[in-house]
Amino acid sequence: MNFGNEDYNSFGGIPSSIIAYSGDRARYQTYDGIYDITTTTSQQIQTLQNQIVALQTSVQSLQQTTVSQIIGTNPNLLANGNCEQFTLNQPIIGTYRAGGSNEDFVIQGKCIPIFDRWYHVAELAALNTTNIKMACTQLDLKNEIPLGAAYDAAPRICKKGIYISWSATTGNVTFTPEHTKPSPDPAKWGSLLGIQHMVPDVTLTVGKTYSLGFWIKSSYTGSGFIRILRQYNTSTNAGASNFFTGNALERVYFSKFDFVTGWNYIQQTFSTSSSLNGNSISDLNGLVVQIGPFHYTWWTSTNYTITGTIFSGAAGYGWVLSEIQLRQDTIAAKNNFPYNVREYENTREYICGTSLNRTCFGKASQEYMAYAPILVSGLGVWDHSYKINYEAVVNFPNKMKAPPKLIIWNAKKSGGSPGLKAIAATYFDENVDDLKSQASGANKYSFNTFHNDAYNSIWLTGTNLIKLKSISATDIEGSTIFPVKAPFGNRIRSIAENNFVFNYIETLSFNDNYKCFLINQGATMENSSTLAGRFVMIVPEAHMGKPDPAANDWDSTVDYNYSAITSIPFP
Numbered sequence: 361m362n363f364g365n366e367d368y369n370s371f372g373g374i375p376s377s378i379i380a381y382s383g384d385r386a387r388y389q390t391y392d393g394i395y396d397i398t399t400t401t402s403q404q405i406q407t408l409q410n411q412i413v414a415l416q417t418s419v420q421s422l423q424q425t426t427v428s429q430i431i432g433t434n435p436n437l438l439a440n441g442n443c444e445q446f447t448l449n450q451p452i453i454g455t456y457r458a459g460g461s462n463e464d465f466v467i468q469g470k471c472i473p474i475f476d477r478w479y480h481v482a483e484l485a486a487l488n489t490t491n492i493k494m495a496c497t498q499l500d501l502k503n504e505i506p507l508g509a510a511y512d513a514a515p516r517i518c519k520k521g522i523y524i525s526w527s528a529t530t531g532n533v534t535f536t537p538e539h540t541k542p543s544p545d546p547a548k549w550g551s552l553l554g555i556q557h558m559v560p561d562v563t564l565t566v567g568k569t570y571s572l573g574f575w576i577k578s579s580y581t582g583s584g585f586i587r588i589l590r591q592y593n594t595s596t597n598a599g600a601s602n603f604f605t606g607n608a609l610e611r612v613y614f615s616k617f618d619f620v621t622g623w624n625y626i627q628q629t630f631s632t633s634s635s636l637n638g639n640s641i642s643d644l645n646g647l648v649v650q651i652g653p654f655h656y657t658w659w660t661s662t663n664y665t666i667t668g669t670i671f672s673g674a675a676g677y678g679w680v681l682s683e684i685q686l687r688q689d690t691i692a693a694k695n696n697f698p699y700n701v702r703e704y705e706n707t708r709e710y711i712c713g714t715s716l717n718r719t720c721f722g723k724a725s726q727e728y729m730a731y732a733p734i735l736v737s738g739l740g741v742w743d744h745s746y747k748i749n750y751e752a753v754v755n756f757p758n759k760m761k762a763p764p765k766l767i768i769w770n771a772k773k774s775g776g777s778p779g780l781k782a783i784a785a786t787y788f789d790e791n792v793d794d795l796k797s798q799a800s801g802a803n804k805y806s807f808n809t810f811h812n813d814a815y816n817s818i819w820l821t822g823t824n825l826i827k828l829k830s831i832s833a834t835d836i837e838g839s840t841i842f843p844v845k846a847p848f849g850n851r852i853r854s855i856a857e858n859n860f861v862f863n864y865i866e867t868l869s870f871n872d873n874y875k876c877f878l879i880n881q882g883a884t885m886e887n888s889s890t891l892a893g894r895f896v897m898i899v900p901e902a903h904m905g906k907p908d909p910a911a912n913d914w915d916s917t918v919d920y921n922y923s924a925i926t927s928i929p930f931p
Contacts, residue, residue: 434698434700434703434706435687435688435689435690435698436685436686436687436697436698436700437559437570437647437685437686437687437688438557438559438649438684438685438686439476439477439557439703439706439707439710440475440476440477440478440557440703440706440707441574441683441684441685441686441697442518442519442520442682442683442697442699442700442703443475443498443518443520443521443522443681443682443684444498444518444519444520444703444704445475445476445477445703445704445707446475446476446498447476447707447711447712447713447896448473448474448713448768448770448896449716449770449894450496450497450498451495451496451497452464452465452472452473452474452480452495452496452497453465453493453494453495454466454467454470454472454480454482454493454494454495455467455492455493455494455529456468456482456484456489456490456492457489457490457491457492458490458491458492458493458529459490459491461491461493461529461530465480467480467482467484467492467494468482468483468484468485469482469483469485469905469920469922469923469924469927470482470904470905470923470924470927471556471900471902471903471904471905471924471926471927472904473711473766473898473900474496474522474524474555475496475498475522476707476710476711477557477706477707477710477711477901478522478555478556478557479555479556479557479901479902480494480496480524480554480555480556481552481553481554481555481556481650481652481902481924481926481927482494482552482553482554482927483550483551483552483553483923483927483928483929484535484551484553485548485551485920486537486538486548486549486550486551486656486658486929487535487536487537487538487551487656487670488535488536488537488538488541488548489533489534489535489536490534491528491529491530491531492526492527492528492529492533493526493527493528493529494524494525494526495524495525495527496522496523496524496525497522497523498520498521498522498523499520499521499522499523499680500519500520500521501514501515501518501519501520501521501680501682502519504521504577504680505623509623512694512695513623514575514577514623515575515623515682515683515694515697516695517683517695517697517699518682518683518697518699520682521575521577521680521681521682522680522681522682523678523679523680524555524678524679524681525676525677525678525679526553526653526671526676526677526678527675527676527677528675528676531675532672532673532674532675533671533672533673533674533675533676533677534672535670535671535672537551537656537658537664537666537670538658539658539660539661539662539663539664540661544658544661547920549657549658549659549929550655550656550657550658550928550929550930551654551655551656551929552585552587552650552652552654552655552656552927552928552929553652553653553654554584554585554587554650554651554652554653554655555650555651555652555681556648556649556650556651556902556926557648557649557684557901558591558644558646558647558648558649558901558902559646559647559649559686560645560646560901561645561646562590562591562592562636562641562645562646562647563636563641565590565632565646565647566632566633566634566635566636567631567632567633567634568631568632568688569629569630569631569632569688570588570629570630570631570632570686570687570688571627571628571629571686571687571688571690571691571692572586572588572626572627572628572629572630572649572685572686572692573625573626573627573628573683573684573685573687573691573692573693573694574625574626574651574681574682574683574684574685574692575623575624575625575626575680575681575682575683575684575694576619576623576624576625576626576679576680576681577622577623577624577679577680578619578620578621578622578624578678578679578680579621579676579677579678579679580621580669580674580677581619581620581621582618582619582653582668582669583616583617583618583619583667583668583669584616584617584619584651584652584653584654584668584669585614585615585616585617585650585651585652585653585654585655585667585668586613586614586615586616586617586626586628586649586650586651587611587613587614587648587650587652587655588611588612588613588614588630588647588648588649588650589609589610589611589612589647589648589650589926590609590610590612590632590636590645590646590647590648591608591609591644591645591646591647591648591925591926592607592608592609592610592636592639592640592641592642592645593607593608593639593640593641593642593644593645594608594642594644594903594925607639607640608639608925609648609925609926609930610637610639611930612630612632612633612647613628613630614655614667615628615630615667616667616668625693625694627691627692627693629691632647643762644900644901644902644903646901648902648926649686650926651681651684652668653668653669653670653671653677653679654666654667654668654669654670654671655667655668655929656670656929657929657930683697685697685698708757708758708760709758709759709760709761709899710760710761710898710899710901711896711897711898711899712756712757712758712760712896712897713757713770713894713895713896713897714754714756714757714894714895714896715894716887716893716894717887718886718887719886719887720884720885720886721752721754721884721885721886721887721895722752722753722754722755722862722884722885723752723883723884723885724750724751724752724883724884724885725751725752725753725861732745733745733875733876736871740873741871741872741873742871742872742873742874742875742876743869743871744868744869744870744871744872744876745868745869746868746869748864748868749863749864750863750864750883750885751853751861751862751863751864752861752862752884752885753859753860753861753862754859754860754861754862754885754895755858755859756857756858756859756897758858759857759858760857760858760897760899761857761899762857762899763855763856763857763899764855764860764897764898764899765898765899765900766897766898766900766904767852767855767860767895767896767897767898768895768896768898769893769894769895770893770894770895770896860897862885864885902924902926903924903925903926904924905922905923905924905927
């Protein structure tokens with residue numbers, strides 16, 4: 361470069377506005393050190409390039425992090441189709457007209473919760489059956505797929521499945537369809553058996569085409585049914601006359617499917633209409649999907665319809681179900697189940713449970729102990745009677761969609777096989793603050809009477825029940841009176857989306873030579889040391905059926921006025 365012969369506007373092609381003369385080094389340089397007419401220019405340019413690359417990398421990393429936190433809408437419209445969410449203790453058991461073998465849920469005319477957001481439905485009046493038992497449990501699919509089976513011969517995407525069995529409590533399952541009887545009862549006009557799920561918000565189902573697909577492993581060869589309904593309103597379940605109208609339900613699709621023993625993949629396509637028929641829409645509305653062994657209706661001895669296979673001649677029948685999907689974007693197929701690692705987000709707002717561990721469910725927010733000691737004449741002892749009023753807040757693990765209408769104390773029975781042997785509290789469609797005393801068997805709804813095991817699985821800590829004699833403040837007996845079990849009288853005072861307030865009432869009695877009183881400080885409510893129980897809260901998506909106190913909820917055969925509307929086989 362010929363320095364000294366430059367014009368006034370630039371030096372060596374560099375604008376003079378950004379150049380200064382450095383006397384100490386006898387050279388021109390830029391003010392910011394970017395343009396340097398020495399050999400360091402290339403080094404500075406390289407530094408800039410490296411900084412730009414680093415900035416690009418940081419921006420790209422930030423973009424990737426943001427994208428990874430966003431999960432697109434799951435194309436499977438059925439929640440818990442992977443069968444992985446199961447909050448209630450297993451197995452879930454239900455019976456009908458089983459006499460001394462009755463336990464847990466009543467399945468007749470009911471919708472009862474099984475795996476999360478799925479329900480079991482049954483109407484068996486027209487089959488004249490007794491001693492029927494249903495059991496539902498979760499299992500590992502790896503144990504259900506034969507070694508060496510072809511990849512497309514069994515479910516390969518999900519790890520869990522649901523096993524549902526229908527069996528006789530004694531002998532073989534025996535059904536007598538009403539149309540085969542010499543004098544059939546016209547009131548018994550149908551039966552069905554199956555499971556169901558509801559896709560919320562019926563307004564989103566207008567003019568749509570759906571593809572339903574699922575895997576089924578059957579213990580027998582036969583056929584089943586698929587029934588699709590649109591549910592608009594459940595408030596019409598007050599009498600049989602409403603069941604034949606479109607005020608509550610609209611049949612969208614009804615078909616059978618065939619299967620063989622072992623694994624089968626079932627796929628069917630259906631469409632909805634563009635009209636909602638002007639029906640009112642309640643909070644329980646949506647697209648109801650039912651899958652079951654049979655659907656039966658009859659009019660005369662020669663005019664009847666059986667869709668599916670009615671059980672006969674064996675002690676039990678069973679299905680394994682998995683990878684249940686309902687799609688709008690594509691055909692449901694063996695190899696395209698859309699697995700969602702955060703599927704729990706689609707269930708926890710509708711059903712959740714407290715911990716099964718020996719943990720504190722709630723600390724007392726209010727304690728009251730009233731006593732009235734009475735001197736027993738001639739014996740010289742005081743008869744003490746204490747009433748303990750204990751109240752605690754039971755918090756949910758997450759906020760629910762709405763205040764739960766069904767709360768179950770769900771405990772396993774001591775000894776024997778694990779199972780749901782103690783359903784101790786239901787508050788479905790009942791007034792808050794109603795006193796519960798269900799040991800008498802009254803007001804059982806779709807549940808069994810309290811088992812004694814239930815009382816042994818909820819405890820108030822007894823280490824702080826201290827007996828004090830009235831002689832002096834220091835006269836304290838060191839041992840506790842006894843642990844306090846869950847009382848026969850209890851109530852829920854209030855229910856919210858994130859907790860409920862539970863109230864215990866217990867009476868303690870003992871005799872003593874002195875007039876005494878008890879101190880109860882810092883009581884907590886927790887599991888016992890030997891039995892695991894939990895509170896399970898459910899926001900129901902089905903009308904679960906009304907109680908039939910006159911029939912004691914066990915032996916009713918024609919109960920359409922009390923049935924859950926989706927359990928009824930419409931002719």
